Amino acid sequence: MAKRKNKRKSADYVHSKKESVKSKNVMNPFEIHVNKEKLRVLGKKQKNDRGVPGISRAKAIQKRKHTLLKEYKGLHKSNKFMDKRIGEKNYIMTNEDKSMARFTAVRVKAHNKKSIFNLADDEVLTHKGQTLSEIEKFEDPRSDDESLDDENVSGNLDQQFVADAHFGGGVLKNTGKEGAKTHKELIDQLIAESKKRKAEKQKTKEATLELTEKLDSEWKDLLPIVNPSKKVEEEVNKSKVDDYDKVMRELKFEARGTVSDRLKTEDEIVKEEKEKLEKLEQERVERMRGDLKQSISKPNHRSADDLEDDFVYESDPEYMLSYNKEGETNVQIDAEINGVIITQNNESEVEVSQKNSGDRSDEDEEPEIDSEDNLSDLKDGDSESESDIEASIATGKNELENRDIKNEEVLKVNNDRRSDIKEDKSLQDKIKDDLLKRKEVMEQARKELPYTFTLPESYESLQKTFENQSSSHQNVIIERMIKCNHPSLAEGNKENLGLLFAYLLQYVNDLFEDVTDAESIKNSFEIFSALIPQIYDLAQLNPENAHHSVLEVMKEKQGEYRKKPKEHPGYEILAFLKLVSSLFPTSDFRHQIVTPCFVFIEQMLTKCKVKCKRDISYGLFLSTLILEYTVISKRYLPAVIIFLTGILHMAVPKSKPKLIKILPPFKATASDLVLLENYSLGSFKSLHLDSKDLVNDDISEEYKVRVLYVALKLLEEFYNNLKELSSSIEIFNPVLRYLDMIPTCNYPREIKTCLEDLTNTLRNGKVNKKLNYIIMAAERPKALRLYEPKIEEVYDGKRYKKQSKVKAERDKMLHKLKKETKGALREIRRDKAFLGRIKINERIQSDKERKDKVKRLYAEAAMQQSELNSLDRKRKKK
Known part of the structure; x- marks a missing residue:
């Protein structure tokens, strides 16, 4: 078995291949052209000292092949493919924009092609209560071949007439009469019979249609009598429509807006x-x-075909006219x-x-009725x-x-x-x-x-309008005043609405100044909450006036408070502070109204003494306002945390030898909120405070439970709001200390759960918080002292004319124009030379092809001649 060669390439081969690739990118020194300068200047950077004319020329030729050569080949030719689709050459438009533009063009083209005599698309023509599309169904149950079966009714030629006219008759036929009918008589007879048959056919057709329509109408009247039970069974078997199906059908058949529906302006x-x-x-x-x-109901709509069959004469003497014996x-x-x-x-x-x-x-x-009729x-x-x-x-x-x-x-x-x-x-x-x-x-x-109100001319008239009116009615009155006297309806309405805004502020002030008991304060807050939306609308209509009016009111209340800084002011301050959060942005870093309100609230929480039930409820209301003000800006006010900590301190039982330190305005011996009764098994409808708690009454055990619950919830919200601060642990460290001192045995289960959750949250935050040591910033190293370089102007040998800026710019543009013109002429010459070479090559190629064709013809002719010569030689031999 032969040994298989290793296909892995050696490292030397790969290295040599990389070097060959690199060598391709290196310029050939023989192709580089050095541009010499007449005057060599030291230190001057040259942009065009070296050039590669061969590569530049090749690039230019390649570019002309892709542009100029294609245009030359397509010259004088009409079979070009031009993409004239809308938006195809526009690279900015998306595919969706292109499709919309094309759809619009098609619709415009179709619209222009319509005739001016065509009816509109949205018009529906009717006849006898039916549309033409319903009538023109061409549903005739009769067949077209029915009339052909009856020879008497048909308008065609009968067999006898055709036999006489085309296949005989005339002189040779025995007609039984003297002489025979001429051709003219036959034609007249044909016309008369044809008209007679057509008239009979039309009469029969009309009679049939009348009978058909009569049968259809009678059948419709008999339908309810024929199958009433089937309809009842269908209604019983019909399943109830689901709510989802109802909503779906409503959305399906909901009226949709068209492009022509214009939105109304304000x-x-x-x-x-x-x-x-x-x-x-x-x-x-x-x-x-x-x-x-107005109370008489309008009659129902009656159509033009109504014959008033259901009309009944009234027997009422008011409508039946009668006369007595004297007339x-x-x-x-x-x-x-x-x-x-x-x-x-x-x-x-x-x-x-x-x-x-x-x-x-x-x-x-x-129209104005003051007296009442006693009947x-x-x-x-x-x-x-x-x-x-x-x-x-x-x-x-x-x-x-x-x-x-x-x-x-x-x-x-x-x-x-x-x-x-x-x-x-x-x-x-x-x-x-x-x-x-x-x-x-x-x-x-x-x-x-x-339903219509005029703007009050004075504050007394506004009070008279609001007299004996409920909170909802007062809201409706202000709303109708704004609608009937909107600034867009008349010129002076904007200033008058500004006065109405000031009157409402005064009304709110008087509303809370007259508070004496729990019922009156509850009624005042209900009226105030009902008026807030309308006050907001007035502030939006005239922002400058609203800004100025509220600022003046707050300045006045601040001045009144400074006279007795250790006592809580009236309830109207709470209403105005709540109104500020509704009218103006509270998240701004600095606001002309909101920022002074922050200072005002902090002064009241810090300096006002906490002695009774009203003071505690007042401070908790201010704390809630601070939470509302800072929920977005995450701003920290120390006075709020100190006040809530003081509330916890008042719920801690104290002994005389051991007193717990607390910051003012709270006293170290205060223990008014210590719970004495056992509510561990009790249940409360609501643990939140009410407007009635602002009245100065005795502190009940139930009130102590609700105050502690509200304080714990506020502390939890403030911790979630401020936990991102680096000093959040130090801020809430006193709170954690007081939470551990509060005995929870007498409190309900909700209070125990809330207190344990807050305690665990603060402890976990303290454990997970990492403190970074403060390190002084490192000093930047000082740089060595250096001497400033001495700059001298160098003369470059060129002289410039001293001229104005405009003229210098003009000369510069003329120089650029001259330079560009030279470049354009040079490119035109090169283009003409390129086209000349293309034409010469085409001419040489065509000449070469012509010579080859001529040679081929000569060769074929020589072969034919040789064949003829061979045939002649064979004949001669014979």
Whole structure:
């Protein structure tokens, strides 16, 4: 067996191959051309001192082959492939942009090709309630061959006529008559029979269609009677639609916006809202006046084919017109029936009494109604009407006696009038019911809030508007004021809304100054929370005015606080501080309003004494505000941690010999929050503080539990907010010490769990925190002192003209133009030389091919001649 050779290449072979590759990249010294200079300048860098003309020439020729040669070969040829697709030569457009541009071009092209007489695409033509697409189905159940089977109805030529006309007849046929029919007579007979058969065919077709339509209509009427049970079974077997399917169908058939739907501007939206409120206010005023047109429901839509088969005449006397024996109608004078007001110049005595008992006073017809109707006129309507009628009868008697009228005629008239009174009692009851209904609508309209409001001219008018209004109603009032007086509707509205913002600040201030008990403070906070959204909207409409107004208020409150720095100020400070966090950004490093508020809160937490329940709740409210202010900026305020630590200190039991140190304003002996009763098995609905806790009452055991829970939760939130600081362990180290001192035996399970979690969190943070020793920064090494180099100007032998900057720039551009022109001419010459060489080569190639063809023809001719010569020699031999 032969030994297999090792295919692995030696290291020497690989090394030699690498050297050969490197040698290819090395320039051939014989191809390098050295450009000599006339004047050699020392130290001057030369860019073009060496060149490689062979390689440069080869590159230029290769470039011309790819550009100029291709253009030359495609010259005078029409079979080029030009890619004219939209966006194909635009490298910036993406594939999606290209497809959209092409789709748009196709749609525009199709749109331009449409005729101007074509109908619009969105118009649907109907006939008898059906669209043309539904009608034009061409579903005729009859076959086209039915008419061909009946020879009498068919319009074709019969067999006898064809036999006579084409296959005989004429003089040779025995017709039984004298002479034979001519060709003209036959044609006339053919035309008459054909018309007759076509008329019969059309008549039969119309009769068939009428019968078919009649059968279809009768069948549709019989369908519900034929199979009612099947429909019920289908409804029973039909499964209930799932909620998911309902939502899916709603989304499927939801109206989609088109490109033509324009979004409304902010001014248009505001204008529409104002018009809507004005319309609602007009309807409310009409209801207050007793106009019940709005309450009458609109009739349902009726089509043009409605024959009013379901019309029923009303038996109500208000709509049924009737007359009594004296020819008087039962319709009330000045009543409105179907939009028409009934009037009469000469009112009868009975109608006058009905009008006096049923009409409203002039004050009720005014839009502003202050007096209320007690319906006393409706209660005594019957007695008044009878008494009026009896009085009218008495006066009639006196007049008749004075005029010497007979007693019999007088008695007859009186009896007729008494019979009319009985007949009109039902009408009076109907009028009473209508008036009661109208009265209810009017009272309901009076209780409704107006839909349009004018801006208050003074603070007193705003107070009058808010008087006896709930928090939700006050919110709606301010909202409607803003909508009806938006800055885009009139020029002076922006300044007036600024005044309204200032009035609202004053209203909030007065709202919390009048707080006396727990119910009033709760009501004040409810109204304040309802007004905050509208105050925010006003601040956005006029930011400069809002900024200035709030700043002035805070300056004023700060000045009042400085008079008594050791006592907590009023509750209005809490409202304004909460309002600042809603109106302005609290995460800025420096803000003209928020930053002074930080200082103000820190002063109150540091200097105000903590003695009673109100002080503790007040401080916890301020701590919550600080957490809200710093949740984004992660800012650290020492006063908050000190206050919360003091709350924990007050919950630690103390003995006289051993006192625990604490920072002011807390005292070392304070133990007001120590829990004395056992709540370990108790349950609380809510452990959070309420607005009622701000009232100064006695500290209860339940309140101690809730205060400790709130303090622990705030400390937990502050630790999560500040744990990224390098000094977080030192900040919360006192908190951990006080947490260990609080006895948890009497507290509920929620408090124990919260306290243990906070303690474990602080300890774990202390263990995991690594302290880095402070090291002084290393000093940079000083550099050695060096002498500054002496720079001298070197004369390069060129002289430059002293000229202006513009002229120098122009000369520079002319020089560049001249240089580029020379380069362009040189390239044109080289291109012409390249094309000349290509043409010469083509000419030489074509000449060579022509010579080869000529030689081939001569050779073929010589072979043919030799064959002819050989044939001639053979003939001669024979």
